[in-house]
Amino acid sequence: MALRKTTSLKKENMKRGLVPYLFILPNFIIFLIFVVIPAIYGLVYSFTNYDGLSEMEFIGLKNYISIFKDAEFWSVLGKTSLYAAIVVPLIFVFSLMIANYLIKEIRFKGIIRAIFYWPTMVSFIIVGFTWKWMLGDNFGIVNYFLNLSGHASVKWLTTGFAASIAVIVATLWCRIGFYMIIFIGGLQSIPTSYYEAAHIDGATKWQVFASITLPLLKPTSLMVIILSVIDAFKSYPLILALTGGGPAKSTTYLVQYIYQFGFERYEIGYASAMSVILFVLLGTFTAIQFKINRGGEI
Amino acid sequence: MKKGKVKEIIVYCAFILLAFIFLMPIIWIVFCSFKGSSELFKWPPTILPKNFTLVNYVTAFEKGNFGLFFYNSAYVSIISTVITVLINTMAGFALAKYKFKGANFLLVAFIATLMIPLEVIMIPIFSVVKNLGLYNNIWGLIIPPAATPTGLFIMRQYLLSVPDDLMEAARIDGATEWHIFWKLIIPIAKPAMAVLAIFSFMWRWNDFLWPLIVISDPKKYTIQLAISNFMGQFNVDWNSLLAMSVVAMIPVLIIFLIFQKQFVQGMVTSGMKD
Numbered sequence: 001m002a003l004r005k006t007t008s009l010k011k012e013n014m015k016r017g018l019v020p021y022l023f024i025l026p027n028f029i030i031f032l033i034f035v036v037i038p039a040i041y042g043l044v045y046s047f048t049n050y051d052g053l054s055e056m057e058f059i060g061l062k063n064y065i066s067i068f069k070d071a072e073f074w075s076v077l078g079k080t081s082l083y084a085a086i087v088v089p090l091i092f093v094f095s096l097m098i099a100n101y102l103i104k105e106i107r108f109k110g111i112i113r114a115i116f117y118w119p120t121m122v123s124f125i126i127v128g129f130t131w132k133w134m135l136g137d138n139f140g141i142v143n144y145f146l147n148l149s150g151h152a153s154v155k156w157l158t159t160g161f162a163a164s165i166a167v168i169v170a171t172l173w174c175r176i177g178f179y180m181i182i183f184i185g186g187l188q189s190i191p192t193s194y195y196e197a198a199h200i201d202g203a204t205k206w207q208v209f210a211s212i213t214l215p216l217l218k219p220t221s222l223m224v225i226i227l228s229v230i231d232a233f234k235s236y237p238l239i240l241a242l243t244g245g246g247p248a249k250s251t252t253y254l255v256q257y258i259y260q261f262g263f264e265r266y267e268i269g270y271a272s273a274m275s276v277i278l279f280v281l282l283g284t285f286t287a288i289q290f291k292i293n294r295g296g297e298i
Numbered sequence: 299m300k301k302g303k304v305k306e307i308i309v310y311c312a313f314i315l316l317a318f319i320f321l322m323p324i325i326w327i328v329f330c331s332f333k334g335s336s337e338l339f340k341w342p343p344t345i346l347p348k349n350f351t352l353v354n355y356v357t358a359f360e361k362g363n364f365g366l367f368f369y370n371s372a373y374v375s376i377i378s379t380v381i382t383v384l385i386n387t388m389a390g391f392a393l394a395k396y397k398f399k400g401a402n403f404l405l406v407a408f409i410a411t412l413m414i415p416l417e418v419i420m421i422p423i424f425s426v427v428k429n430l431g432l433y434n435n436i437w438g439l440i441i442p443p444a445a446t447p448t449g450l451f452i453m454r455q456y457l458l459s460v461p462d463d464l465m466e467a468a469r470i471d472g473a474t475e476w477h478i479f480w481k482l483i484i485p486i487a488k489p490a491m492a493v494l495a496i497f498s499f500m501w502r503w504n505d506f507l508w509p510l511i512v513i514s515d516p517k518k519y520t521i522q523l524a525i526s527n528f529m530g531q532f533n534v535d536w537n538s539l540l541a542m543s544v545v546a547m548i549p550v551l552i553i554f555l556i557f558q559k560q561f562v563q564g565m566v567t568s569g570m571k572d
Contacts, residue, residue, distance in 0.1 A: 016396075016475060017398065019392075019396065019475040020392035020393075020396035020398045020401070021392075021398065023388040023389060023391060023392035023396075023479070024388070024389045024392045024393070024404060026385040026388065026389070026445070027385050027386065027388075027389040027408065027445040027450060028389075028404070030385075030441065030442060030444060030445035031407075031408060031411055031445055033426065033430070033442075034423065034426065034442040034445075035411045035414055035419070036411075037422075037426060038419040038422035038423045038425075038426050039414050039418075039419055039422070041422035041425060041426065042418070042419050042421060042422040045421070045422060098313075098316075101309075101313060106310060106313075107310075112313065112314070112317045114554075114558065115317045115320055115321050116317065116320055118320075118321075118324065118551075118554070119320060119323070119324070121500060121504075121550050121551075121554055122324070122504075122547055122550075123503070123504035123505075123506065123522050123546070124504070124506060125506050125522045125525050125526045125529075126522075126525065126543045126546060126547060128529075129525060129529060129539060129543055130323045130324070130326075130327050130543065131323065132529070133326075133327065133330070133536065133540070134323060134326060138339070138341065139338070139339045139340075139341065139343065141326055141343055144341075144342055144343055147342075173320065173323065177320075230415075234415055234417045236417065236507070237506040237507065237522075237526070240526065241525075241526055241529055244530065255417045258417075258420075258421070259420065262420070262421040262424075263421075263424070263511075268421055271421050272421055272422065275417075275418050275419065275420075275421060278417070278418055279413075279414065279418045282413070282415075282418070283413060286413075
């Protein structure tokens with residue numbers, strides 16, 4: 001009797017032993033098939049001359065060498081980095097500034113927050129479309145306002161410099177709200193007693209911001225910087241809709257460049273090698289940020 | 299004192315102005331969508347539609363096949379969301395409440411997949427999707443994104459707080475593990491499941507890269523893919539596109555208005571990433 005009980009208990013445990021694996025199974029299979037396997041494929045492709053049709057041939061590091069010699073790749077990478085270098089600080093400053101204001105007790109706080117947040121829920125394609133419509137040369141409202149204030153119309157989407165500005169403005173419009181919410185979360189977790197103490201000591205607003213808010217906000221700031229850099233390096237749909245990467249490729253960034261090689265020119269090996277480089281870039285940036293901000297206790 | 303007050307009001311007005319600038323693009327699109335062709339390209343532009351018309355909406359649905367794209371998007375978003383919530387709750391539950399070999403490794407491995415965004419693997423994904431017969435198949439939009447590390451993490455964190463005694467008691471009463479999941483865990487997990495459902499719907503509804511890679515048959519286009527393709531044409535049909543864009547924003551707007559609190563909560567706690 002006792003023996004039977006232990007065996008049945010053991011059996012019960014064995015059965016339960018399988019249960020968690022079964023619960024995880026669907027997720028596991030999907031991650032395996034649609035993340036892990038493609039990642040391995042991509043790495044393997046990057047050492048081949050695969051074109052989707054003919055037999056692939058291993059060519060060692062040839063793709064990587066050609067990429068490093070490809071002036072256009074460097075120019076695309078430069079443009080992408082410049083875009084990130086402009087967009088990230090602007091997003092950081094604006095979203096922090098707005099968040100810092102919107103945690104105060106002000107009138108219509110909820111509605112104002114919702115207004116800043118709303119563009120982040122519009123798809124990138126529609127964001128691109130919206131700005132393309134507003135920036136039309138002969139019918140766009142932006143040029144209309146420029147004319148009203150005495151400026152000449154700008155050919156927004158047909159000159160390289162103006163198109164880059166258009167991309168930056170559209171990016172800011174649809175991303176600031178997202179990071180504002182993250183900052184609001186971070187700001188609200190700072191204990192109010194710190195502020196009260198500073199107030200008693202007669203600190204000015206700037207002193208409070210520089211020596212209490214900013215240091216205590218470090219983990220949140222770190223997260224915002226990492227996420228926004230990764231976002232910037234991944235951006236493609238918004239730009240595709242707004243400028244199509246033009247004029248004359250002036251707003252073609254890394255992901256679009258990879259897409260063109262992979263899906264339009266069928267140079268799958270070459271495109272895969274660039275994807276590996278993109279992965280390394282994103283990974284390195286995350287690692288560096290974590291290291292620098294080790295005090296950030298994230 | 300008085301000087302401070304004036305300054306406060308100026309800053310407040312500046313913020314209202316900034317908020318208005320943020321709101322303007324959406325309002326502008328909505329206004330323009332009710333203008334006829336001749337008014338749409340008038341210079342100087344009219345602000346409010348002078349001759350209010352629904353012709354753009356009618357054309358979008360009748361000639362632009364917009365109803366079909368809307369249906370496709372709704373189908374993909376809803377089914378994918380149901381699957382997303384179910385399987386991520388299951389996996390989150392297992393990782394929160396069972397002790398088993400490899401649990402920690404699996405958790406870290408799942409979260410590490412965040413490091414490999416679709417943009418990095420879009421090219422090999424195409425081969426995988428094609429070999430599985432999912433190319434040009436609407437299930438190719440539904441299944442692959444259903445497992446999300448963010449969703450799994452949210453569910454796990456939420457379910458960590460479920461007391462073990464509760465599950466033990468159910469076991470003594472003879473409940474199977476599957477029973478415990480359905481009858482005990484799901485009711486407890488409902489708030490977190492709601493957050494995940496809202497975000498999953500928004501991700502799928504707004505998604506562009508997956509449909510771009512998986513779908514080429516215009517009959518299977520989602521809204522985003524359709525709008526993007528119509529914009530790329532030589533003669534951009536601004537009229538229909540304006541109407542389509544406005545309609546395409548509505549489902550997410552409705553969900554946002556209903557679940558504003560969960561939205562903000564979800565964002566703050568997890569830094570929500572797809």
